[in-house]
Amino acid sequence: MLAQEGPLAVLTGAGVSTDSGIPDYRGEGAPPRAPMTFQQFLASETSRKRYWAGSHRGWGTFMATTPNAGHRALASLEASGRINGVVTQNVDGLHVRAGSTRVIDVHGSMSRVFCLVCGQAFNRDSVEEQLLRENPRLDEPGFVVLAPDGDADVSGIENFVVPTCSVCAGMLKPDVVFFGELVPRKRFAAAQALLTESSGLLVLGSSLAVNTGVRLVEQSRRAAQPVIIVNRGATKGDAKASIRVESGTTEFLLALADRAGVPIL
The missing domain is CATH 3.30.1600.10 (SIR2/SIRT2 'Small Domain')
Structure with a gap:
């Protein structure tokens, strides 16, 4: 999966932070x-x-809360050159605290x-x-x-x-970014640029219920880049995925880092 022509871009959603104890309000069984x-x-x-x-x-x-093993695995994969950076829909700052250096928080930061x-x-x-x-x-x-x-x-x-x-x-x-508010143009342009510099897109823990993620998946699809979606439950991008994995993000990332021979920082 990481044997691409270059590093992957990563898009993360709330499912990446659930193992840190932050609730996912869109996942299966989530309250209204x-x-x-x-x-x-x-x-x-x-x-x-x-x-x-x-x-x-x-x-x-x-x-x-503290970054979980999945956050740390992503930071390690970035440090090893396997991924190019993280575009996150989360506002919790856990990717930066885990050691990721190229993080585009498209929905802002608390x-x-x-x-x-x-x-x-x-x-x-x-x-x-x-x-x-x-x-x-x-x-x-x-x-x-x-x-x-x-x-x-x-x-x-x-x-x-x-x-x-x-x-x-x-x-x-x-x-x-509140509901009914647009993502700042410069921030979204930075996310688009990250995808352009990458060989594919790995979507982690996002149902792709908001337009931001859907647009990035579509950009990769139009560029003929592979799109890998890892999530528990269906997503709005499943029909566009090259690979669809039904899994928790932490267990997937730990397995991915192990397979790539990347030690977790």
């Missing part, structure tokens, strides 16, 4: 979802309160926040400090009940204070 849209976030102060409360808990979960008014960028930690300073009850048991995709049920929401830009007091937003 009603993710917050970009339009709701912009239009409703109540929605922003719910989002930031849930996002605070989500950030805490991300910081408490570690970055920016102002929608003046464009100032912030490290997430500074925004978390503001959240806790303005909302000392935020970590009390029962104050926030998490729901999928950063949404939340918050008690006493009328008193919740959303974070604001320290430069212009404008509206802050995590640097993640």
Whole structure:
């Protein structure tokens, strides 16, 4: 599978992070979802309160998790030259923490926040400090009940204070792509360039339910590159796959690294 003319590009989805304890809200058996849209976030102060409360808990979960063996296997395969880089739909930052060096986070990263008014960028930690300073009850048991995709049920929401830009007091937003929002052009162009430089595409743990992944699979198909899809459950790209593997991503990547003689970092 790695005996190509050159290294493969990799596209990862939520299934790569489930072994780190981060839930996959699209996989088989996943609960019904009603993710917050970009339009709701912009239009409703109540929605922003719910989002930031849930996002605070989500950030805490991300910081408490560690890269799993699959993340480390991908970093090792990159270091050995078997893969060219990772395009990820995940916003958890685990690929970078595992040691991958060429990572294109097409849907953004929870570690970055920016102002929608003046464009100032912030490290997430500074925004978390503001959240806790303005909302000392935020970590009390029962104050926030998490729901999928950063949404939340918050008690006493009328008193919740959303974070604001320290430069212009404008509206802050995590640097993640919401439903109803477009992937930044430069970011998607970087993903397309990675595929162009590669000999094929390996899709890991993604149902390809969103357009970003589908477009990348189609780009590889049109370039006559092999497309290998590894996932538990059907994906929207199965009909375009050269090879389709029904498997968990960690076990697949460990077997792949072993077969290629690549030690896990």
